[in-house]
Structure formats: structure tokens, C-alpha cells
Amino acid sequence: MIETIYIESDLLEHPRARSVMKRLPRARVVSCDHYGEVFNPHAQDFRLQKENPSLLIARKRGRMVLPVPPGSGIGAEQDFYFSHLLNCPYDCRYCFLQGSYNSAGLVLFINYEDFMTAVDERIGELGDGERACFFSGYDGDSLALDAVTGFAGEFLSFFEQRPRAWLELRTRSVNTAALLAREPIDNCVVAFSLSPPAVADRLDIGAPPVRSRLKAMAGLARAGWKLGARLDPLLFHDGWERGYKQLIDDLFACVPTSSLHSLSLGPLRFPPKVLEKMRRLHPTDPLLAAPTEEWLGVRVTPRDIHEQMQRLCVECLPASLDKSRVFCWPANEGLARGEQSRLAV
Numbered sequence: 001m002i003e004t005i006y007i008e009s010d011l012l013e014h015p016r017a018r019s020v021m022k023r024l025p026r027a028r029v030v031s032c033d034h035y036g037e038v039f040n041p042h043a044q045d046f047r048l049q050k051e052n053p054s055l056l057i058a059r060k061r062g063r064m065v066l067p068v069p070p071g072s073g074i075g076a077e078q079d080f081y082f083s084h085l086l087n088c089p090y091d092c093r094y095c096f097l098q099g100s101y102n103s104a105g106l107v108l109f110i111n112y113e114d115f116m117t118a119v120d121e122r123i124g125e126l127g128d129g130e131r132a133c134f135f136s137g138y139d140g141d142s143l144a145l146d147a148v149t150g151f152a153g154e155f156l157s158f159f160e161q162r163p164r165a166w167l168e169l170r171t172r173s174v175n176t177a178a179l180l181a182r183e184p185i186d187n188c189v190v191a192f193s194l195s196p197p198a199v200a201d202r203l204d205i206g207a208p209p210v211r212s213r214l215k216a217m218a219g220l221a222r223a224g225w226k227l228g229a230r231l232d233p234l235l236f237h238d239g240w241e242r243g244y245k246q247l248i249d250d251l252f253a254c255v256p257t258s259s260l261h262s263l264s265l266g267p268l269r270f271p272p273k274v275l276e277k278m279r280r281l282h283p284t285d286p287l288l289a290a291p292t293e294e295w296l297g298v299r300v301t302p303r304d305i306h307e308q309m310q311r312l313c314v315e316c317l318p319a320s321l322d323k324s325r326v327f328c329w330p331a332n333e334g335l336a337r338g339e340q341s342r343l344a345v
């Protein structure tokens with residue numbers, strides 16, 4: 001429940017801000033000059049704030065659309081991300097966001113039109129025949145707050161007119177109402193992050209259970225949307241073989257392979273400083289205390305363990321799934337083997 005909304009004072013009359021505030025009628029509204037006054041100060045208690053985060057309504061300034069870190073593509077020639085939201089109402093124990101910011105406040109940038117202009121600029125720079133994928137769930141879940149932000153509806157209408165660009169909505173939520181209320185579009189991938197329920201129930205704190213996410217995927221597949229399955233990060237835990245095998249069986253019992261745009265697999269990974277901060281926030285957490293090794297400048301699950309997990313998942317995929325739709329992090333590793341990021345299996 002959001003009890004406090006901080007809003008940059010020049011946005012008080014912005015129609016989108018007004019609509020957000022109308023959807024949260026009980027929240028106290030406090031104006032500020034710049035959201036950074038509330039969001040950036042050091043010595044904030046991230047864990048305490050996470051119990052009851054405030055919403056900060058702000059204008060995004062500076063670079064609106066950025067290249068994704070290498071290795072995260074799903075088949076387009078160019079990959080970018082943009083973040084209308086910083087932070088997330090869920091509290092996944094392995095989420096790198098908790099090591100990234102001083103505050104757990106949810107920052108909503110409401111100047112959607114400026115993001116759209118920047119997307120158009122990137123599309124204008126594409127070479128002949130190139131396509132670009134725009135990831136919207138890098139700094140927060142794409143759909144978790146959609147009932148408040150109206151993000152999906154506005155950006156689907158925008159991307160619908162731009163067939164060279166794909167929009168990836170990445171989520172652990174089941175907030176699919178805006179999608180089901182309209183016709184599907186070809187260039188949107190609604191990508192659900194999934195882990196075996198035994199581990200997700202413990203670690204995806206506040207997010208809907210995996211069985212609900214699978215049900216939401218089934219509903220979207222029936223409505224004609226293209227789906228993504230993100231087994232990323234692969235989480236090492238007791239019984240992981242059985243857990244991932246069952247998860248993949250359950251996924252394909254709900255989603256026909258023809259509805260699956262892409263399935264991606266990747267190790268648990270953190271920038272080193274972020275991992276240090278997360279370990280300080282959760283000093284006794286076994287997942288964060290587990291050994292890691294350096295790979296391409298980030299700390300990852302030891303590669304031998306990760307490769308075992310990845311191999312098992314690939315072996316469990318149905319024969320009817322075109323393996324060119326399976327993507328493994330890091331793409332550069334695949335490139336070194338002359339395979340792009342795709343698994344030649």
C-alpha cells in the first residue's frame with residue numbers, strides 16, 4: 001500500500017500525474033523540487049523503506065534510452081532499455097536493485113512522450129533490415145504497478161505503429177488486464193520470469209506464485225500474445241534438477257510452443273559492488289553468501305554449476321520448440337563459439 005506520494009512540484013497538474021494520484025486516493029501528497037532530494041540521500045534504511053515504499057513522481061532527464069548490457073538480447077540486431085520505473089513493489093531476495101539505490105522508493109517517470117521520442121531516435125539510426133528490441137523491465141518490473149501507471153496501454157499503442165521495434169514487458173506479476181483489454185500486437189513480448197515454486201515461494205517475496213504466473217501466461221497465449229519465458233537467473237538450490245524439470249513441464253503444459261517468442265537462461269549475476277551491498281543488507285542469507293566467480297566483469301554462480309543447470313534445462317525443452325528461440329547469457333560467450341547467443345542443440 002502506497003501511503004505517501006512525493007511529486008516534483010512542476011508535475012502537480014500533469015494529466016498523467018493526476019491520473020496516478022486519483023488511483024491512490026488515500027496517499028498523502030508531498031511536493032518537492034526534484035525527486036533526488038528524497039531518493040538519493042545516503043544513510044536511508046532500505047530494508048525499512050521496502051516494507052512500505054513511497055511513490056516518487058518525477059520527470060526523467062538526460063539519456064532516456066540506453067544500450068543493454070552485453071549478452072541479454074533475444075534475437076534483434078540492436079538492444080536497448082528504458083526505465084519508466086526505478087525499483088519494484090516486490091522484494092526478490094536476489095534482486096540487484098536493492099544494491100543499486102540508496103532508497104527503496106518507487107520512482108515513476110511520467111514523461112512517457114520523451115521516452116517515445118528517444119525510442120524513435122534509436123529506430124531512426126537502425127541500418128537496413130535491422131530491428132531493435134526495447135526492454136522495459138530493467139530497473140523495475142514492467143507490469144507490477146501497471147494498474148497505477150497505465151504504462152502498458154500507452155506503450156503498446158506506440159509500439160504497434162513501429163514494426164521494426166519490439167517491446168519486451170518483463171514481469172513476475174499477473175497484471176495482464178491492459179493487454180487482455182486490447183488486440184495483441186506482433187512486436188511485443190510479454191516475458192515472465194520463472195523459477196521452481198519451491199525456491200520462488202521463498203525468494204520472490206511479494207510476487208504472485210509461479211502457478212499464477214503460468215495461468216496468466218496461458219490466458220495471454222489464448223488471446224494471441226507472444227510470450228517470453230525467462231529462466232534467468234537460474235537459482236541453485238536443493239532439488240534443482242527436479243524443480244527445473246517440473247517447471248519446464250508445467251510451462252509447456254500451459255503455453256504452446258507456437259506462442260513462445262523466446263526462452264532465456266542465465267546465471268545469477270551481480271556487479272561486484274552491488275553484491276557487496278546486498279550481502280551487507282542480508283548478512284545471513286545463504287543465497288547471497290554462496291560462492292561466486294568473476295565472469296565478464298560480474299560475480300556469477302560458479303560456471304560449472306551454472307552450465308550443469310543450463311544443460312539440464314535445455315535437455316528438458318520440448319522437441320517442438322525451435323531452438324533458435326532459446327537464448328543464453330552471455331551472448332558474447334556464444335559469439336566466441338560462433339553461435340551468437342543461441343544454443344545449437
Ligand code: SF4
Binds near residue numbers: 097
Ligand atoms: S520482480 Fe524483478 S525488479 Fe521486482 S524485486 Fe523481483 S527481481 Fe527485482
